[in-house]
Amino acid sequence: MGTEAYIYDAIRTPRGKQKNGSLHAIKPIDLVAGLLRELLARHPTLDRAAIDDVILGVVSPVADQGGDIARIAALVAGLGQSVPGVQLNRFCSSGLEAVNQAAARVRSGWESLIVAGGVESMSRVPMMSDGGAMANDPATAYDTYFVPQGVSADLIATLEGFSREDVDAFALRSQRRAETAWSGGYFRRSVIGVRDLNGVRVLDRDEHRRPGTTASALAALPPAFAGTGAAAGYDAVALQKYHWVERINHVHTAGNSSGIVDGAALVLVGSQRASADLGLVPRARIVAAAVAGSEPTIMLTGPTPATRKVLEVAGLTAGDIDLFELNEAFAAVVLKWMRDLKLPEDKVNVNGGALAMGHPLGATGAMILGTMVDELERRSARRALVSLCIGGGMGIATIIERV
Amino acid sequence: MPEAPAIRWEHRPDGIVALVLDEPGRVGNTFSAAYRACMAAVLDRLEAERDHITGVVITSGKESFFAGPDTGAVMAADGDPAALTTATRELAGQLRRLERLGRPVVAASNGTALGGGLAIALACQHRIAADAPGIGLGMPEVRLGLLPAAGGLVRAVRLLGIARALSDLLLTGALHTPEQALALGLVDEVVPASGLADHAAAWALRHRDCPPQPWDTAGYQIPGGAPYGAMLASALPVLPSALRANVRGAPAPASRAILAAAVEGAQVDIDNAALIEARYFVRLASGQAATNLTRIYDVDLPGLWDGSAGARSGAVAGALSGPGRGGSTSPRAPSLAWLPPVNPVDGSDTRGQRRALAEPGTWAGSFVRPVLGAYLAEAAAMVGEGVEPATVEQAAAQAGFTWTPLTLADEIGLTVAAAMAAGALPPGGPAAGEPAAGDGAVAASLHGSRGGAVMTRMAKEFGRHGAGSGGGFYCYGSRGEQDRLWPGLREAFGSGSVRPDFAGVQERLLCSAAAQALRCLSAGRVPSVAWANLLSLAWAGFPTWTGGVIQYINQFPGGPEGFAVRVAGLAL
Numbered sequence: 017m018g019t020e021a022y023i024y025d026a027i028r029t030p031r032g033k034q035k036n037g038s039l040h041a042i043k044p045i046d047l048v049a050g051l052l053r054e055l056l057a058r059h060p061t062l063d064r065a066a067i068d069d070v071i072l073g074v075v076s077p078v079a080d081q082g083g084d085i086a087r088i089a090a091l092v093a094g095l096g097q098s099v100p101g102v103q104l105n106r107f108c109s110s111g112l113e114a115v116n117q118a119a120a121r122v123r124s125g126w127e128s129l130i131v132a133g134g135v136e137s138m139s140r141v142p143m144m145s146d147g148g149a150m151a152n153d154p155a156t157a158y159d160t161y162f163v164p165q166g167v168s169a170d171l172i173a174t175l176e177g178f179s180r181e182d183v184d185a186f187a188l189r190s191q192r193r194a195e196t197a198w199s200g201g202y203f204r205r206s207v208i209g210v211r212d213l214n215g216v217r218v219l220d221r222d223e224h225r226r227p228g229t230t231a232s233a234l235a236a237l238p239p240a241f242a243g244t245g246a247a248a249g250y251d252a253v254a255l256q257k258y259h260w261v262e263r264i265n266h267v268h269t270a271g272n273s274s275g276i277v278d279g280a281a282l283v284l285v286g287s288q289r290a291s292a293d294l295g296l297v298p299r300a301r302i303v304a305a306a307v308a309g310s311e312p313t314i315m316l317t318g319p320t321p322a323t324r325k326v327l328e329v330a331g332l333t334a335g336d337i338d339l340f341e342l343n344e345a346f347a348a349v350v351l352k353w354m355r356d357l358k359l360p361e362d363k364v365n366v367n368g369g370a371l372a373m374g375h376p377l378g379a380t381g382a383m384i385l386g387t388m389v390d391e392l393e394r395r396s397a398r399r400a401l402v403s404l405c406i407g408g409g410m411g412i413a414t415i416i417e418r419v
Numbered sequence: 420m421p422e423a424p425a426i427r428w429e430h431r432p433d434g435i436v437a438l439v440l441d442e443p444g445r446v447g448n449t450f451s452a453a454y455r456a457c458m459a460a461v462l463d464r465l466e467a468e469r470d471h472i473t474g475v476v477i478t479s480g481k482e483s484f485f486a487g488p489d490t491g492a493v494m495a496a497d498g499d500p501a502a503l504t505t506a507t508r509e510l511a512g513q514l515r516r517l518e519r520l521g522r523p524v525v526a527a528s529n530g531t532a533l534g535g536g537l538a539i540a541l542a543c544q545h546r547i548a549a550d551a552p553g554i555g556l557g558m559p560e561v562r563l564g565l566l567p568a569a570g571g572l573v574r575a576v577r578l579l580g581i582a583r584a585l586s587d588l589l590l591t592g593a594l595h596t597p598e599q600a601l602a603l604g605l606v607d608e609v610v611p612a613s614g615l616a617d618h619a620a621a622w623a624l625r626h627r628d629c630p631p632q633p634w635d636t637a638g639y640q641i642p643g644g645a646p647y648g649a650m651l652a653s654a655l656p657v658l659p660s661a662l663r664a665n666v667r668g669a670p671a672p673a674s675r676a677i678l679a680a681a682v683e684g685a686q687v688d689i690d691n692a693a694l695i696e697a698r699y700f701v702r703l704a705s706g707q708a709a710t711n712l713t714r715i716y717d718v719d720l721p722g723l724w725d726g727s728a729g730a731r732s733g734a735v736a737g738a739l740s741g742p743g744r745g746g747s748t749s750p751r752a753p754s755l756a757w758l759p760p761v762n763p764v765d766g767s768d769t770r771g772q773r774r775a776l777a778e779p780g781t782w783a784g785s786f787v788r789p790v791l792g793a794y795l796a797e798a799a800a801m802v803g804e805g806v807e808p809a810t811v812e813q814a815a816a817q818a819g820f821t822w823t824p825l826t827l828a829d830e831i832g833l834t835v836a837a838a839m840a841a842g843a844l845p846p847g848g849p850a851a852g853e854p855a856a857g858d859g860a861v862a863a864s865l866h867g868s869r870g871g872a873v874m875t876r877m878a879k880e881f882g883r884h885g886a887g888s889g890g891g892f893y894c895y896g897s898r899g900e901q902d903r904l905w906p907g908l909r910e911a912f913g914s915g916s917v918r919p920d921f922a923g924v925q926e927r928l929l930c931s932a933a934a935q936a937l938r939c940l941s942a943g944r945v946p947s948v949a950w951a952n953l954l955s956l957a958w959a960g961f962p963t964w965t966g967g968v969i970q971y972i973n974q975f976p977g978g979p980e981g982f983a984v985r986v987a988g989l990a991l
Binding site: 144145147151152153154155157158161162163164248249250251252253255256259260261262263 | 646647652653655656657658659660661662663664665667668675678679682683807808809810813814817903904915918921
């Protein structure tokens with residue numbers, strides 16, 4: 017039996033919206049450095065030299081957030097030259113992938129304390145700006161029937177029979193639950209306000225939210241992917257593969273798709289020894305983690321096999337899990353996951369998700385893991401399962417247990 | 420200097436060398452082995468005598484300037500990609516030497532210049548086209564299932580930019596008039612044919628300093644930007660999806676390779692771009708589609724077409740509806756897009772073939788009608804079995820059929836389509852004494868009768884007679900535009916209750932038409948294999964990549980015997 021991996025803390029920035037957002041003038045390295053400094057401040061007994069590595073997920077690792085931002089952020093935050101850093105990319109799951117890799121390395125016994133998380137300044141570095149063969153190499157995209165994920169999400173809704181009303185209702189629910197969580201102070205412990213270089217407050221709250229939105233306001237939004245689906249031929253490509261479907265029902269809008277935002281998150285992962293040596297108090301144990309591959313054109317159905325896999329690894333069933341959290345990339349993704357695994361609505365995304373608060377790609381996995389650590393404590397519940405759908409047709413899932 | 424039979428060398432007193440492309444024994448110039456050997460010798464001599472040369476003018480001794488690839492050589496190299504790569508690289512390398520000779524080289528295109536001709540012209544510092552009616556300039560290789568090699572694709576991209584090269588030249592295979600080519604930027608000047616050579620020589624004499632090619636100039640950038648440049652990066656993912664949508668998922672190896680070679684080549688220097696181009700060319704040339712498509716143009720439609728029959732389009736409609744069945748609906752205008760006005764292989768005019776195919780006379784009724792009938796019946800039979808109608812339509816489109824069967828049946832009208840299905844010949848061929856042109860009277864094959872029954876039931880039981888009568892398999896809008904599949908199909912036929920292998924659905928559609936065509940050929944209802952192939956492409960919308968319905972049988976796994984076994988297995 018190897019060493020267990022524990023979560024000692026989980027913090028995040030608030031999420032800044034894309035248009036006229038408060039974080040647009042803040043560099044991604046400063047989002048990360050601010051959180052690293054906060055981590056040191058919160059844990060005065062933490063010897064920074066004891067940090068074995070910093071692992072950060074970034075999905076478009078170019079420009080401001082390119083070039084192994086993890087190592088450079090560690091230097092900027094004053095962790096000292098002995099603390100290395102590495103950047104990784106498993107698309108939208110990168111933040112959770114970083115946590116899972118940290119946990120696996122801690123469990124290996126080779127390392128005992130790792131800072132894991134992610135960052136994405138989507139207002140500064142647009143999605144897809146790092147290129148890649150999946151979409152940009154014609155031979156690859158042609159042969160793999162690549163379509164953008166919005167069209168994939170609409171295809172899921174079509175196949176599952178989710179109507180526009182269904183996905184809008186889910187979006188409204190996300191906004192309401194996020195409002196309840198924010199007004200109830202559920203995120204108080206984790207959200208660290210962003211300050212400028214003079215220490216002046218820049219942003220304290222997730223600013224993408226529309227707490228006052230209504231069903232009719234959501235219903236008035238135009239479909240976001242119908243135009244590109246038709247004009248660029250993406251619908252035709254998807255239907256060539258899903259040949260039994262006559263046409264795609266474009267139900268997703270800006271309101272029931274995840275928000276494009278800026279943000280960062282960090283999770284402090286360590287062994288039991290880290291607790292003894294550094295005076296840290298564990299908050300949760302990382303029970304198991306898994307990734308899975310799925311059909312790449314529909315792209316976003318990976319959470320179901322990943323969830324089944326992680327439950328099997330942990331020797332648990334869905335009934336053993338108190339809270340489920342799946343990144344709200346698109347409403348239909350979560351609805352399908354709930355249907356596939358027969359998950360009760362009152363246990364899924366209890367504090368809202370990316371439809372309300374946004375999805376800063378590289379950071380989201382670590383963010384929603386932190387949300388679950390907080391919520392397990394608030395409810396005195398035991399286990400949570402966190403999952404994300406992933407570009408290229410993958411899914412990730414992690415089970416944590418409050419200690 | 421060895422005598423160079425494919426290229427004549429004429430050294431003028433003013434220091435201009437005229438290279439006259441004129442391969443003996445050929446209608447048009449091509450990238451033949453003789454051309455390649457001659458060009459090698461010519462380049463050696465140009466480089467050796469450069470101090471005595473002011474400029475070079477390239478023109479043709481043929482009516483056309485230069486046609487396309489030497490398809491014979493391409494086919495001969497089938498199975499040896501290394502040898503074909505070497506030969507292709509040599510062609511490109513020669514033109515690279517030519518454009519870096521250090522003397523102005525002018526292309527004086529006296530006639531039609533197809534892919535190979537443009538490849539040569541684009542390697543010249545200046546391009547002049549003669550202004551004469553009927554001259555076409557373009558890169559129709561895509562129609563042969565190939566891509567413009569010898570640096571043709573690479574220079575087209577560098578001259579026009581990725582987007583325009585693809586849309587105006589490479590993917591469409593469109594031929595442009597000299598004026599259009601001038602507007603496009605493919606040629607620099609259009610002059611009267613009579614003064615072409617002198618005009619070209621005069622340009623060379625005025626440009627003794629020999630301006631380098633744009634792509635050999637410091638700071639050169641591809642017009643419209645490179646793939647990862649700001650302008651193109653966001654549009655890049657749309658190129659393959661738009662192509663897939665455009666071909667409706669049908670096999671399009673040449674278009675795919677052209678797109679890939681254009682984008683990939685734009686990310687490296689011109690010599691590596693040519694290497695990428697050559698590799699994709701060899702891949703295509705080694706494939707079955709190029710063999711099939713090239714074969715189409717080898718067919719000389721002889722006097723089979725009896726022009727005196729005088730069939731006009733209205734009569735064609737009548738013939739398609741069968742003898743004695745007046746005033747019915749023609750399916751659609753024939754599909755002749757695959758047969759361009761100019762034969763891409765040798766540059767010859769295809770007007771005769773097009774005219775012959777546009778008016779197939781009695782063959783329409785005796786051959787096209789039962790072949791189409793078998794195809795429509797097989798599709799309807801599958802709908803009747805509970806296959807998703809959308810799957811049937813997708814299977815046909817992705818197999819490459821010009822018209823998807825349920826849409827076409829609606830347009831013909833389901834009662835007429837059922838009669839066409841009933842007229843298909845059963846296995847074993849027609850009984851003695853049967854009429855040459857099938858009508859509803861003869862016994863139909865098993866599937867033909869099943870499919871016919873589905874269409875008859877649609878018309879008689881559900882009152883759905885077709886597109887012109889308020890709806891058939893599809894519903895139609897107020898202006899007659901196709902809307903969506905009739906929802907009643909689900910209940911009537913249990914759509915989706917069976918989920919057959921998609922490739923199996925495609926095979927049934929292909930084999931039903933092919934088996935029927937073979938029976939008609941055996942029964943003497945079509946005069947030859949060549950006619951069966953071409954009529955199937957033009958009138959039955961049989962997939963172009965197959966090279967025609969009989970060629971499809973010939974290349975079937977196991978050949979015609981394998982096809983016969985398969986057809987028996989499918990009970991077609």
